[in-house]
Amino acid sequence: xxxxxxxxxxxxxxxxxxxxxxxxxxxxxxxxxxxxxxxxxxxxxxxxxxxxxxxxxxxxxxxxxxxxxxxxxxxxxxxxxxxxxx
Amino acid sequence: xxxxxxxxxxxxxxxxxxxxxxxxxxxxxxxxxxxxxxxxxxxxxxxxxxxxxxxxxxxxxxxxxxxxxxxxxxxxxxxxxxxxxxxxxxxxxxxxxxxxxxxxxxxxxxxxxxxxxxxxxxxxxxxxxxxxxxxxxxxxxxxxxxxxxxxxxxxxxxxxxxxxxxxxxxxxxxxxxxxxxxxxxxxxxxxxxxxxxxxxxxxxxxxxxxxxxxxxxxxxxxxxxxxxxxxxxxxxxxxxxxxxxxxxxxxxxxxxxxxxxxxxxxxxxxxxxxxxxxxxxxxxxxxxxxxxxxxxxxxxxxxxxxxxxxxxxxxxxxxxxxxxxxxxxxxxxxxxxxxxxxxxxxxxxxxxxxxxxxxxxxxxxxxxxxxxxxxxxxxxxxxxxxxxxxxxxxxxxxxxxxxxxxxxxxxxxxxxxxxxxxxxxxxxxxxxxxxx
Numbered sequence: 001x002x003x004x005x006x007x008x009x010x011x012x013x014x015x016x017x018x019x020x021x022x023x024x025x026x027x028x029x030x031x032x033x034x035x036x037x038x039x040x041x042x043x044x045x046x047x048x049x050x051x052x053x054x055x056x057x058x059x060x061x062x063x064x065x066x067x068x069x070x071x072x073x074x075x076x077x078x079x080x081x082x083x084x085x086x
Numbered sequence: 087x088x089x090x091x092x093x094x095x096x097x098x099x100x101x102x103x104x105x106x107x108x109x110x111x112x113x114x115x116x117x118x119x120x121x122x123x124x125x126x127x128x129x130x131x132x133x134x135x136x137x138x139x140x141x142x143x144x145x146x147x148x149x150x151x152x153x154x155x156x157x158x159x160x161x162x163x164x165x166x167x168x169x170x171x172x173x174x175x176x177x178x179x180x181x182x183x184x185x186x187x188x189x190x191x192x193x194x195x196x197x198x199x200x201x202x203x204x205x206x207x208x209x210x211x212x213x214x215x216x217x218x219x220x221x222x223x224x225x226x227x228x229x230x231x232x233x234x235x236x237x238x239x240x241x242x243x244x245x246x247x248x249x250x251x252x253x254x255x256x257x258x259x260x261x262x263x264x265x266x267x268x269x270x271x272x273x274x275x276x277x278x279x280x281x282x283x284x285x286x287x288x289x290x291x292x293x294x295x296x297x298x299x300x301x302x303x304x305x306x307x308x309x310x311x312x313x314x315x316x317x318x319x320x321x322x323x324x325x326x327x328x329x330x331x332x333x334x335x336x337x338x339x340x341x342x343x344x345x346x347x348x349x350x351x352x353x354x355x356x357x358x359x360x361x362x363x364x365x366x367x368x369x370x371x372x373x374x375x376x377x378x379x380x381x382x383x384x385x386x387x388x389x390x391x392x393x394x395x396x397x398x399x400x401x402x403x404x405x406x407x408x409x410x411x412x413x414x415x416x417x418x419x420x421x422x423x424x425x426x427x428x429x430x431x432x433x434x435x436x437x438x439x440x441x442x443x444x445x446x447x448x449x450x451x452x453x454x455x456x457x458x459x460x461x462x463x464x465x466x467x468x469x470x471x472x473x474x475x476x477x478x479x480x481x482x483x484x485x486x487x488x489x490x491x492x493x494x495x496x497x498x499x500x501x502x503x504x505x506x507x508x509x510x511x512x513x514x515x516x517x518x519x520x521x522x
Contacts, residue, residue, distance in 0.1 A: 019271045020428035021471045040465055044429040 014052045015075045016060055018045050022071035029072060033063040045072075091184065092349050093335045100299050100311075100319050101185065101192070101292065102335040108188070109223045112230040115191035125199070125301035133203040134160060137297065139305035141317045146171060146255075146290030147366065147397040148473075149316065149385055152297075155287065158277040159204040162285035166206040168239075169262060169281055169288045170197050172213045172220060173246035175253030176366045177512025179399035181321035182291035184333045186213070186220035189295070190227035196294030199301050201239050204287050208240040212258045215245050250367075250423035254472045255288040268425050269472035290397075292321050313339035313384055320383065320398055324350045325511045327359070327404035339384045343377040346402060353404045360405045361488050363510075364388060365396020367416060368477025370484035374405075392484055401510055410446045410492040411506035413485035415513050417442050420478035430469040431478075434461060438482045445493050448500035455493065458482055 016036060025043035029036070036056060037045045052060050052074070064072035091102050103110065103118070115121070128136060138153025159166055170193065174182040185193055197209050213220050221243055228241055244262045246252050252267040255276055261267040262281045280286025296318055300308045309317040322334045322345065329351030336345060342364060346352070353359060359374035364383070370393035372381065381387050385395040403412050417439035426432040441458040444450045451457075462482040466475055486493070495502050508514055 018469075019471070020430060020469055021271050023429060025429055040430065040434075042429055042433040044433075044469075046465065046469070 014054075014057060015050045016047050016052050017050070017073045017075060018047060019071045019073060020044070022069045024069050024071075026068050028066050028068065029063045032066055033059050036060055036063060091333045091335075092330075099335065101189070101295050101321055102333065103189065109226065110189050110191060112191060112227065115189070115195075119302055120191055120298065121195055122302050125195075125298055128301060130160075130203055130205075133199065133301065136300055136305055137203065140296075140300045140308040141305075141314070142293065142296055142300060142308070143316045144290055145292035145296075145320065145397065147176075147368065147394075149395060152289070152293060155277065155289075156200065156204055159285050159287045162277060164284055165208075166201075166204050167208045167210060167281040167284050167286040168197050168201045168204070168206045169210045169212055169255075169258060169276075169286050170291060170294060171253065171255060171258050171288055172211060172217070172291045173253035173258060174214055174217075174291070175246070175248075175250050176368075176397055176399050177250075178323060178325045178363070178401045178510070179366060179397055180323045181333050181398060183214070183217055183220055185291050185295050185321075186217070187223045190223040191231070192295045192298060193291055194224070194227055194231065196289075196297035198239070199297045200287055200289065200294060204285075206239060206287065208242065208281070210262050210281055211241070211243045212246050212262065213243060215247055221245075249425075250419075251425045251472060251474050254474070256472065258288065259286060268427060269474070271471040292398075312337045315386065316384060316395075322349075322383075322398045322400055324400050324402070326363075326400075326402035326509055327354045327406070328352070328402050329354055336383070339382050339387075342372075342381050342383055342400075345383065345400070346377070350402070353402065355404060355406055358405050359402055360407075360409045361403045361412070363399070363401040363403075363416075365394050366399040367419065367510075368473065368480065369394040369396030370480040371413065371488040372484070373488045374403075392487060394480065403509060406504065407509055408446075408492070408502050408504040408506045410442075410485075410489045410496060410502070412508060412510055413481070413489055414439065414443045414446050415508040415510060416481050417478065417485070419510075419513055420474065420481060424474060424478075425472075428470045428475065430466055431475040434466045434469075434475060435478045437461060438466075438478060442482065442485060446496050448496050448498075450497060455486065459486055462486070 029045050030039045040046050093099050142152040144150045172182050172186050211224055247267050254269045256270040257267040259280045276286045276288045312318045316338045319335050320338050325331050334349045361374050362372045364372050372393050376391050388395050421435040421439045424431045424435045438461050441454045445454050462479040467479050
């Protein structure tokens, strides 16, 4: 996913996923980070785009932290380190 | 159960031995080259190279390259497990059942070669609950083999409960681990953490049945039949409105029209084909007209028509019944068979079925066509932990395309005048239930 800002390198493989078995449709993620999540008509989150641009990594991390059932996963390829915000 | 079998002209039999009445014995299997010294002479790295070079792909529906799977299992530390997935929960498919009951040694040798290559100490046979014959055949064949071989891996038979998703590989692993046969979220994947927490090689029965030929004859011989992107032969189960339903072996990449005419004997009533499910219930609807356009049994050709290759279970719907009624029944099947673990699947599959049913009954709400399209193309794909929801979206998306004229007709007249009797294998009772 190309970044909006060419000076920011997007870490490869920083991907947002929802564990649909865990998800209980609390909707906290879409409340907190509407930039990243929408809700379908049943209240379950739809990830706008799987690849997270570097400038939204902190937001994605906080959204994942706020999920009461820990259903949000931020996966990364080896080498990328979204935790440190790149 | 009697299953008709046949082999495409010019194809030497690899998987099917035609007119085979019962179970092939060890002696009979040996006579056809089974458990040959040539096949078992390879070093472990050579065996991995061979399977990779053969280009063999998984035959359960996903078409994943077998060699890559073997390598990823072999790369994990510790003792590994081979799980032979014979659940065959696809209602229109009989190929794996045929292999298990008629040629259990072919399946067992494939599993043993897999176990040897990846370093597995246990083989789990995951068999469908109703398939008593399959279980008996595997047990009898294993006894024959154990009588002459001193060291065999541990063998375990695990019974798969009924249900579509019970055949999914993570559900199979769950069952083998003593839990309910329900799909899990990935990761962990089978090659990392499968049966007993150990790295597990999971293959469909037909996939493993191809391995003895590769080990014995080599990769080039295997690739001499079929198309380069998915070499070898493939097993098909023909069902629905064909004159000669049954299990057939054909080279990959053959024309679908050719298969239906030459092997299937054309339609029962001699009339035109309205629509085909070319790859099982999860692979989508193909318009009968596409058959004249030369659509072939390859992932590439079928994808050009918006459907998937799937698992070789081909169901033909003739012009004599309402096609839209079949499509509605199929979406209800997906809704009913949802494990209801994932919200988008639990709510999305019945919502799609209800929308298409309204369209079929001529009671559609204004926006039901765009609504169904949005569900199937935008809202729901990729949102389940297993591929059940994706299968339902493909069934819905392709139904909108293939039965577009019928939908318009049903909107105007409330029907098409043809019987709404459901002819899809395993779903026949659906409309009777609804009428009751």
